[in-house]
Amino acid sequence: MATIDITQSHRLTLDDAKAKAEELAKSMETKFGLSWKWAGNTINFEAPSGAAKGTKGEVAVTDKDVRVAIDLPFMLKMMKGTIEEKIKERLAQFA
Template sequence: MSAIRIERTHNRGLDAAKQEAESLAEDLTEKFGLKYGWQGETLAFKGSGAKGEIHCASDS
C-alpha cells in the first residue's frame, strides 16, 4: 500500500487542530464510509482500501 505523508504547521493551538481533524473525518465518513476514532491526540481512520492517522499538536 502506498504511503502519503503531509505535514502542516499552524499557530491555532491543539483544540483547533483537533476540531479541524474531526471535521475532516466527518466529511470522509460521509463521502467514503470510513470509520474513525481518537487515540489520545491522534485521529485514526479506516475504510475500504484506505487507512491513516492525523496526529494533532498545538503547532502542527
Template sequence: MSRIDIHHPHSLTAAKARTAVQEVADKLDARFGMQSRWEGDTLHFTRSGVDGHIALAPNELHVTAQLGFLLSAMKGSIEQEIRRVLSERFG
C-alpha cells in the first residue's frame, strides 16, 4: 500500500475553499464512483482501493490518501494529478 500526503497553500476564504473542495469531490464521485462526506472541515472520500481525506485549514489544504495494492503502481500519476487540480483550483 502507498500513501499520498500533500500540503497545499491557499488564500481563499473558508467558505470558498469548502465550495472548491466540494466541486472537486463531486467530479471524483461522478468520474470514479468515489463516495465522500464532510466531518467538520474535513472531507473524507473512499472507494475500492482508495481511502483518504482533505482537511481544510486557514491558508492550507492537507490531502492524504491510502492507495490499495492495484493503485499503488499508479501513485506517481495520481499524486501529479492531485497537485495539478490543487494548483488549478487553489492557485
C-alpha cells in the first residue's frame, strides 16, 4: 500500500474546521463512493467499492491543523502524486 500523510495548519475555530472537513468528506463520498463517520474530532473513511476500492484513511481536526492520512491500495499507487496534489488543493481552504 502507498501512504499519503499531509498536515495543513489553519486559523479557524475547531467547529469551523470540522465543518470544512465534513464538506471534504461529503465531496469524497459523492466522487469516490467513500463511506465515512465521525469519531471525536476525526473522520474515518473507506471505499468499499468503486474506483477507489480498498482506500482507507482519516481526516483528523484540531484547533490548529487538519491532517489527512490515506492508505491507497496497490491499484492506486501509481496515482499517489496526483492524489496528494488534489488533497493539498482542498486543504488550502483551511489555511
